[in-house]
Amino acid sequence: MRVTIAPMDVYVIERFLVGWTAAEMDDLVDRCVRASAEFARRGVQHLTSIVMPGDETCLSVFTGPDTTAVLEANAELGLRVDRIQLGAVRDERAAS
Structure with missing residues (x-):
């Protein structure tokens, strides 16, 4: 059995990281996660x-x-x- 979750509008932010090291890229993602309460x-x-x-x-x-x-x-958090871009997520998962 599959469960379909209704489509959800999302906003996809593209960040160009030309010249960034792997550590800098990891730090960016960590900052997004740590900022969840502020978001x-x-x-x-x-x-x-x-x-x-x-x-x-x-x-x-x-x-x-x-x-x-x-x-x-995003701007306020630097x-x-x-x-x-506006996007949509449609998630289908197998029911357990």
Whole structure:
């Protein structure tokens, strides 16, 4: 049996990390995770970040009321944003 979770709108932030070391990339993701309480106070939730060292890119996935709220929360916490796109997540999992 499979369980389908309703699609959820998300905001995907692209961060270009040209010239960054692996340690700097790891630190960026750690900062996103550590800032979860601060994001929540702004009505934003960090779901996950995906680092692609070969592309020198990080994709961070958020939920929030709108693009502006997600951008402002990242800016206020000093997290770089190069581009933001609206996306949707559809999750299908096997029921246990």
